[in-house]
Amino acid sequence: MTRTIRLTMAQALTRYLAAQMTEIDGRRLPIFGGVWAIFGHGNVAGLGEALWHERERLPTFRAHNEQAMAHAAIAYAKANMRRRFMAATTSIGPGATNLVTAAALAHVNRLPVLLLPGDVFANRIPDPVLQQVETFGDGTISANDCFKPVSRYFDRITRPEQIIPALTRTMQVLTDPAECGPVTLALCQDVQAEAYDYPESFFTERLWTPRRPRSDRDELKAAADALKSAKKPLIVAGGGVLYSGASEELARFSAATGIPVCETQGGKSALPDDNALNMAAVGVTGTEAANRLAAEADLVLAIGTRLQDFTTGSWALFGAARKSIIGLNVQAFDAGKHRALPLVADAREGLAELAEAVSGWKAPESWTDNAKAGKAEWQKEAAKATAASNAALPSDAQVIGAVQRTLGSDVILLHAAGGLPGELHKLWQAGAPGSYHAEYGFSCMGYEIAGGLGAKMARPDKEVVVMVGDGSYLMLNSEIATSVMLGLKLTIVLLDNRGYGCINRLQMATGSQSFNNLLRDSRHETLPEIDFVQHAASMGAIATKASSIAELETALAQAKANTRTTVVVIDTDPLISTGAGGAWWDVAVPEVSERAEVRTARTNYDERRKRQTIGN
Ligand SMILES: Cc1ncc(C[n+]2csc(CCOP(=O)(O)OP(=O)(O)O)c2C)c(N)n1
Numbered sequence: 001m002t003r004t005i006r007l008t009m010a011q012a013l014t015r016y017l018a019a020q021m022t023e024i025d026g027r028r029l030p031i032f033g034g035v036w037a038i039f040g041h042g043n044v045a046g047l048g049e050a051l052w053h054e055r056e057r058l059p060t061f062r063a064h065n066e067q068a069m070a071h072a073a074i075a076y077a078k079a080n081m082r083r084r085f086m087a088a089t090t091s092i093g094p095g096a097t098n099l100v101t102a103a104a105l106a107h108v109n110r111l112p113v114l115l116l117p118g119d120v121f122a123n124r125i126p127d128p129v130l131q132q133v134e135t136f137g138d139g140t141i142s143a144n145d146c147f148k149p150v151s152r153y154f155d156r157i158t159r160p161e162q163i164i165p166a167l168t169r170t171m172q173v174l175t176d177p178a179e180c181g182p183v184t185l186a187l188c189q190d191v192q193a194e195a196y197d198y199p200e201s202f203f204t205e206r207l208w209t210p211r212r213p214r215s216d217r218d219e220l221k222a223a224a225d226a227l228k229s230a231k232k233p234l235i236v237a238g239g240g241v242l243y244s245g246a247s248e249e250l251a252r253f254s255a256a257t258g259i260p261v262c263e264t265q266g267g268k269s270a271l272p273d274d275n276a277l278n279m280a281a282v283g284v285t286g287t288e289a290a291n292r293l294a295a296e297a298d299l300v301l302a303i304g305t306r307l308q309d310f311t312t313g314s315w316a317l318f319g320a321a322r323k324s325i326i327g328l329n330v331q332a333f334d335a336g337k338h339r340a341l342p343l344v345a346d347a348r349e350g351l352a353e354l355a356e357a358v359s360g361w362k363a364p365e366s367w368t369d370n371a372k373a374g375k376a377e378w379q380k381e382a383a384k385a386t387a388a389s390n391a392a393l394p395s396d397a398q399v400i401g402a403v404q405r406t407l408g409s410d411v412i413l414l415h416a417a418g419g420l421p422g423e424l425h426k427l428w429q430a431g432a433p434g435s436y437h438a439e440y441g442f443s444c445m446g447y448e449i450a451g452g453l454g455a456k457m458a459r460p461d462k463e464v465v466v467m468v469g470d471g472s473y474l475m476l477n478s479e480i481a482t483s484v485m486l487g488l489k490l491t492i493v494l495l496d497n498r499g500y501g502c503i504n505r506l507q508m509a510t511g512s513q514s515f516n517n518l519l520r521d522s523r524h525e526t527l528p529e530i531d532f533v534q535h536a537a538s539m540g541a542i543a544t545k546a547s548s549i550a551e552l553e554t555a556l557a558q559a560k561a562n563t564r565t566t567v568v569v570i571d572t573d574p575l576i577s578t579g580a581g582g583a584w585w586d587v588a589v590p591e592v593s594e595r596a597e598v599r600t601a602r603t604n605y606d607e608r609r610k611r612q613t614i615g616n
């Protein structure tokens with residue numbers, strides 16, 4: 001007879017989560033690092049009670065904003081290379097919908113996170129409950145239906161025994177390198193508290209090891225043949241290289257074949273910046289070294305990348321008319337994009353197999369030497385952009401230079417939105433794999449500070465440096481208080497250019513008047529003078545303002561010595577970005593306008609669009 005144990009659905013859920021294990025560097029660890037929770041009537045009595053019982057094996061953390069706690073959970077998974085994750089639970093209604101943006105973020109970035117919003121009563125007796133949205137024509141809809149398009153797996157738990165198949169599927173999705181992303185289990189409030197006789201075996205500890213699919217024989221042969229006939233091959237390394245732990249294999253492959261490597265935002269730090277064949281950033285925010293090779297390449301080996309528009313320069317960057325793409329990706333959806341030759345495999349395994357299949361073959365030496373020379377040129381250019389100057393307001397690039405000089409490449413440098421991603425992609429000299437943490441799939445303002453917290457939880461041994469603009473900071477900063485409360489130190493560098501600087505520059509570049517981006521160009525009675533130092537200090541952070549690059553370096557040296565979250569604020573110039581490097585980005589310009597500047601911008605736009613290729 002099956003031995004059973006009588007538990008509520010919520011107790012069974014937490015007991016199951018606590019029993020899922022992983023092994024990292026020979027250490028057996030719980031695969032869930034914990035649960036972020038903001039309670040309301042939808043989860044406090046059911047799941048809240050269950051989390052209390054499980055608090056030793058599955059710690060609960062309290063945050064100030066549901067989106068932020070999910071950002072922290074997502075960053076935790078990213079900093080753990082998707083080998084460990086967290087869950088986030090909310091009440092029904094606004095708590096739940098506050099998670100939806102984060103769900104979309106995890107969906108885009110292919111990052112595992114378990115979302116556990118409360119849901120309305122399955123028995124419908126007290127309907128409509130507080131925060132129930134009510135749909136006139138469909139009794140099965142709740143606020144949580146918003147999660148469906150942004151979850152890899154969605155289920156609504158309306159009976160306690162349903163969690164057995166639902167959790168089995170949850171773990172499949174979270175641990176599958178091809179499928180992984182957000183899982184949403186909407187937990188009906190009454191069902192959380194309902195008891196059931198669960199089989200004891202359901203709660204046995206289970207060890208999860210990463211799946212590493214090897215390539216298909218025919219796909220491998222086709223890829224190897226294509227590679228061996230290339231004269232100007234280029235590797236584009238995406239986030240998949242990092243998640244698969246393929247950095248060493250990539251370095252070996254590149255050295256053996258002489259193929260230069262360039263990196264997407266997600267893939268940056270796949271190779272250290274000082275690897276002679278690492279051309280670093282590619283695409284809209286790329287280096288000149290990488291982009292000129294991209295324009296000439298006759299074969300692009302795209303590894304673990306989604307090939308988003310910032311990487312491909314909206315498909316106007318990879319110029320050679322007869323170029324081909326090999327898509328080495330664990331996910332067939334990505335591997336075959338733009339009519340690429342698919343090579344569906346784990347990045348590390350696939351690269352090793354490809355290395356063997358092309359063994360002895362090398363790219364023409366002139367191509368490799370040309371790449372190395374281009375890198376040296378770019379390094380000189382980049383050094384100019386990041387050097388300190390006497391300008392009244394420094395540029396973002398100069399601030400980046402100061403952060404790099406003071407804190408080095410061994411930190412985890414984290415950012416997400418604004419002008420910084422472009423500048424950092426080009427200019428930050430990344431160190432070890434994972435030292436550069438960019439959320440640039442969704443580029444979500446407000447990811448930065450909460451994400452920093454999650455990254456610090458994943459890597460407490462590392463200095464986590466968050467670089468953030470005033471706009472992103474104002475959107476979501478409340479987890480500074482949580483970082484102080486949890487003793488998880490962050491160094492936050494806040495660049496205050498008094499507005500949405502990068503969008504203002506984009507607005508001007510598309511011919512429009514500066515409007516509604518910088519504070520000074522927005523409708524106002526009084527121009528706000530926001531005191532970020534006092535604001536951050538009010539949440540318990542150590543906060544200072546630097547009035548020059550020299551002062552910034554002193555403040556950062558102090559921040560390094562601090563054990564509490566430190567915010568260093570510096571005023572920057574909203575109009576400057578690094579001109580060198582970069583590629584065109586397709587942002588649609590109005591076809592008709594009374595403004596001559598817009599008409600000129602449209603003419604240029606039409607010209608640039610001619611370089612776009614479709615489907616290759
Ligand atoms: C949640 C969200 N809303 C809007 C945007 C569009 N957006 C991208 S950058 C940006 C401005 C960011 O301002 P700030 O953080 O001050 O950085 P800056 O551009 O000044 O460098 C905006 C509005 C976004 N990426 N995310």
Ligand SMILES: [Mg+2]
Binds near residue numbers: 418498499501
């Ligand atoms: Mg700004």
